[in-house]
Amino acid sequence: MKKLQLIFISLLLHFAINAQETIESNSPYTAPRYHYFVNTVLVFNEYLDTDNGSFNTTQLRVLYPIGSKAWNLRFDLPLISANTNSENKTGIGDVGAGISYIPYREKNKAFAFRTRVYANTASDSNFGSGKWVIMPAAFFSSYLKNKKLLWITSIEYQISFAGSSERSDVSIIAYENLLLYSFGKNWISGDFAFRYNSILKGFQNNVFLEFGRKITATNLIYIHPSTAFGNKKTYNYGIEAGLLILF
Template identity: 50%
Template sequence: MKLTLALVFCTIFSAQSQDTIKYSNPLAEVRFNFFKNSVILFNEYLDTDAGSFNTTNFRLLYPIGKKTFLLRFDVPLISTNTPSVNKTGLGDLAVAASYIPYVKNKMGMAVRAKITSNSASDLNFGTGKWVFTPTFILGNYLGNHKKYLWFSAVEQQLSFAGDQNRNDINVSVFENTLLYFFGKNWFGIDTAIRYNYTIDGFQNTAFVEFGRKFSSDSMFYIHPSLGYGGAKSYNYGFELGVLILF
């Protein structure tokens, strides 16, 4: 599972006081800030019918230009634990570029293009394909107090090269996230409808999340998740992450 697929994964608060947070626009909130250099470290554990799958990911976010563009780099370390295979190695490296064409008052939109390389150190740690993923993101505050933020995203994952013996990647995703801000904390719920055309089945996911700022330049979050649908890729999962601004 690629968490918050349609969303730029970064957090920042602008504090009026210790307990009061001032917000500016939907694309500059918890998990969605384009204007800070950021490092994210997170670990995601997934339980599947064939065993466990663990990803430790290093993610770098780097704004460029007039800070309406953002570059993202992902370096995943994968571990599998099955009755026949217990391995650890490098997963598929990925790079993405995001752009905010519109932000006004309570509403904003962004687009993203991501390339995932066929670079895993082991067959079990990657798709065996080069994958292009375009994404469109729309964010909007609900109500006048800017405590509820709704995000919706549509994306398409398409493979265009790689191992001919591996399945092609062709997946459509429609994801919705609702965040609630209170003090230095946030709580979120998310559901993503994923249809995999290659296997002709749904691989949907859902999660809840709690996060908290614990210093001026660092935050953490936890979230449990589950997979559902006739062709779900995993049963349940748990992710823990830390974000550091620099």
């Protein structure tokens, strides 16, 4: 398993370094909800129902393009509240940072690579994994039907590399497919994600629908309900609402 993990990460790094860059500003990553080429602040709130109670996450995310704007930095700061049968508590979750690289983009399709790292910063053991986790990923995006329909497919590998020895390791592979349809100032999208946890030896899948609207030239809002399925699912159902600020 360790050899497969190293091969997977090495391949992603190899393709990211050696891919040829085509500069094209009008690409799939300029579609509603995906603004890789402008500074973006995203604030969202997500409620999840679980068998042991509920979790509510309020998260601040900042996206910052650099260089030729083929590179993009990302920072995540979550504030989590847990409501269980025994107690209610609130605290900071695992803080994350990431970098994306888009080596090839044109008007109808694009490739991208991303690596995220989440630190073991949670103020409570229920608010984080107890581990440092790295998440390399690869994306392919393409417009369909005269740029009204956008397809994004991705594969991501999540693996822990440090942290508390008393907590379980993290080893999850996630494969997602998203379809986004835009019309006027609005969009609707659906996402189907398969996640296999090799530590728990089970699936932690989920699916969501999202409804969004551009309310001003630089502000967008969205809401999406989701449901989880699989023999090792982490929640039952959830709902997320967010605000994107472009500047």
